Amino acid sequence: MTAAFATPTTTWYLLLGAVLFSIGVVGVMVRRNPLVLFMCVELMLNAVNLTFVALARRMGDIGGQTTVFFVMVVAAAEVVVGLGIVVAILRRQPNATTDDMAELKG
Amino acid sequence: MELFVFVVAAAMVLGGAVGVVVRSHPVHAALSLVLTLFGVAVLFIAQDAHFLAAVQVIVYAGAIVVLFLFVIMLLGVDNAEDLHVEPFKVQRPVASVVGAGLMVLIGTAIIVSRKAAVPPSPQSQAVQDAALDPHDGNIKALARDLFSDHVLAFELTSVLLVIAVVATVLLARKPRPGELTVESKAGGR
Known part of the structure; x- marks a missing residue:
């Protein structure tokens, strides 16, 4: 019985990624602080990265890891632009929540 | 041994993720995020993605979380959010149901398809390299x-990063008095 649980298979990593993604989704829907919202988006991105790496090893294809590299670059750019917008909003209106962002529409 | 690494790293990842969602203080949430990111880096190493693990630690834990903390401190929004006040009564139950449903859905798909045969992929030169040289393969x-294969996309990411930097400087700086800004051009304020 212990031999069956000796080494974690790809399925374990995929399930962990699914749970991590779901936690991120719940966080985005529940939290109201825009900064924490960005952190939950990072959780979801990391879940997908974990899935890519697990499948890259399973398939014997390095392309999955290349994709994770690009995801990281785009995530960094997204965080930089997003935090710039958050800084611009919170400077004008401190303690703004995501509900107050509805004022952004024209 | 690999099981031990997996269990410890998974506990780090899930504990940190729950911490991000549950902790009311933004600084605590950011530090929980660091825990999750390190756990993911450990899992990357466990799956032979050594370069990505290094990039994960440097870029995510080093740069992005520091950026988060910097913004939190810069704006002085590091006061705890009162999580007991919930304007929409149905929001949390609905979010829990959607999250659990998503988890069950994806989990079922993974469990059902776990016996699926791996399509025979051509053993590329890259994979052969990795097999031949275990040190920096x-x-x-x-x-x-x-x-x-992806050199064009790689060059385009540099364009993306330059655009992001310029846009952020434009968004976040304080305009000098009397200077024409994006906002005043748009007619706001």
Whole structure:
């Protein structure tokens, strides 16, 4: 019985990624602080990265890891632009929540 | 041994993720995020993605979380959010149901398809490199794939990063008095 649980298979990593993604989704829907919202988006991105790496090893294809590299670059750019917008909003209106962002529409 | 690493790293990942969602203080949430990111880096190493693990620690835990903390401190929004006040009564139950449903859905798909045969992929030069050289085979394989098949996308990411930097400087700086800004052009304020 212990031999069956000796080494974690790809399925374990995929399930962990699914749970991590779901936690991120719940966080985005529940939290109201825009900064924490960005952190939950990072959780979801990391879940997908974990899935890519697990499948890259399973398939014997390095392309999955290349994709994770690009995801990281785009995530960094997204965080930089997003935090710039958050800084611009919170400077004008401190303690703004995501509900107050509805004022952004024209 | 690999099981032990997996269990410890998974506990780090899930504990940190729950911490991000549950902790009311933004600084605590950011530090929980660091825990999750380190756990993911450990899992990357466990799956022979050594370069990505290093990038994960440097870029995510080093740069992005520091950026989060910097913004939190800069804006002085580091006061705890009162999580007991909930304007929409149905929001949390609905979010819990949607999250649990999503987890069950994806989990079922993974469990059902776990016996699926791996399609025979051509053993590329990159994978052969990784097999031949266990020391830096991963980095060589990744570099060969990145700079041959995906070199155009790689160059485009540099354009993306430059655009992001310029946009952020434009968004976040304080305009000098009397200067024409994006906002005043748009007619706001």
